[in-house]
Amino acid sequence: MNILLILCFLLVALVCFASGMATGEFITSEEARRKRKENSNG
Known part of the structure; x- marks a missing residue:
């Protein structure tokens, strides 16, 4: 095969994996922040 x-x-x-990890972490932090807001309101 061609090198x-x-x-x-x-x-x-590698780029797809890195961007996927970055988006996954961002989505997780956003969900955590949203849950924290709901808990403080309720």
């Missing part, structure tokens, strides 16, 4: 093709595939996979 450049493999490197490009790994780079894309």
Whole structure:
């Protein structure tokens, strides 16, 4: 196989994984903040 093709595939996979982790953490923190607000109101 072409080494450049493999490197490009790994780079894309790494970027997708990193952005997925970042969005997952962001969504989790947003949900936690929302639950905290509901608890303080109720």
